[in-house]
Amino acid sequence: xxxxxxxxxxxxxxxxxxxxxxxxxxxxxxxxxxxxxxxxxxxxxxxxxxxxxxxxxxxxxxxxxxxxxxxxxxxxxxxxxxxxxxxxxxxxxxxxxxxxxxxxxxxxxxxxxxxxxxxxxxxxxxxxxxxxxxxxxxxxxxxxxxxxxxxxxxxxxxxxxxxxxxxxxxxxxxxxxxxxxxxxxxxxxxxxxxxxxxxxxxxxxxxxxxxxxxxxxxxxxxxxxxxxxxxxxxxxxxxxxxxxxxxxxxxxxxxxxxxxxxxxxxxxxxxxxxxxxxxxxxxxxxxxxxxxxxxxxxxxxxxxxxxxx
Numbered sequence: 479x480x481x482x483x484x485x486x487x488x489x490x491x492x493x494x495x496x497x498x499x500x501x502x503x504x505x506x507x508x509x510x511x512x513x514x515x516x517x518x519x520x521x522x523x524x525x526x527x528x529x530x531x532x533x534x535x536x537x538x539x540x541x542x543x544x545x546x547x548x549x550x551x552x553x554x555x556x557x558x559x560x561x562x563x564x565x566x567x568x569x570x571x572x573x574x575x576x577x578x579x580x581x582x583x584x585x586x587x588x589x590x591x592x593x594x595x596x597x598x599x600x601x602x603x604x605x606x607x608x609x610x611x612x613x614x615x616x617x618x619x620x621x622x623x624x625x626x627x628x629x630x631x632x633x634x635x636x637x638x639x640x641x642x643x644x645x646x647x648x649x650x651x652x653x654x655x656x657x658x659x660x661x662x663x664x665x666x667x668x669x670x671x672x673x674x675x676x677x678x679x680x681x682x683x684x685x686x687x688x689x690x691x692x693x694x695x696x697x698x699x700x701x702x703x704x705x706x707x708x709x710x711x712x713x714x715x716x717x718x719x720x721x722x723x724x725x726x727x728x729x730x731x732x733x734x735x736x737x738x739x740x741x742x743x744x745x746x747x748x749x750x751x752x753x754x755x756x757x758x759x760x761x762x763x764x765x766x767x768x769x770x771x772x773x774x775x776x777x778x779x780x781x782x783x784x785x786x787x
Contacts, residue, residue, distance in 0.1 A: 484512050568645040569636035579617035580625050601660045602675040603667045616656030618677040631683040639689050655685035655745040659738035666737045676735050681742030687713055688746020
């Protein structure tokens, strides 16, 4: 059962508006009946109104977004742009890139051993000047369960955030949060005088969760399609665990890069607050998440001393 966002009626077969993301009963399912934020897109002479993914339509926060840093970056997923194909599909493009990178890790390990894999895909404290690993490490993973769990989180939550903020902004959020999360873990290791190697997309995944937590803290996530948990509780437990392990274990517990988790989450919370203040977005009231692996985002410790996040 779900409640209509307009009248509060319990609905066993709710309608989810693909333009604004809201949940509605039969009486309020049409955009004009629930004051859909996507209605304003019909009047845009340059854009294409396709499921709310047209980045050339600025929406309610157009003034602030026009002056934002993301508008100055050479990432154009708007209609007619060089990356128009990825408009609304950036989440899936990143998921595909994660699995292709994982395949690349296996090939690199077979061809040149761990040394080649590390130099190409793992961000380390002893080779932090390998700037390409700042990005490749975000898409690389320690083992199959590591990438499967991160893929599940990104697959379910990523499209929601991408729908609300736009594909370009989502791409910037994903990469920036992932890079800064990894660098923060390596930086902590350098300050502590320890060797650190990190890889994984959990920093970006937690940034995505942070955005949703701010936009709709009471969003119900059905873990394994059974256990209803508000997203604020999942986010809060992750933050508490990260702070605890940073305090007692120097940011590493069970091989998990907790500093990276915390930084990714804080970036997401901050960006979510920015979106909430500058844009009029509508989020669904419930969500189902039916998979995952042990150990939370990032899973258990990776092989060879690598810290997975």
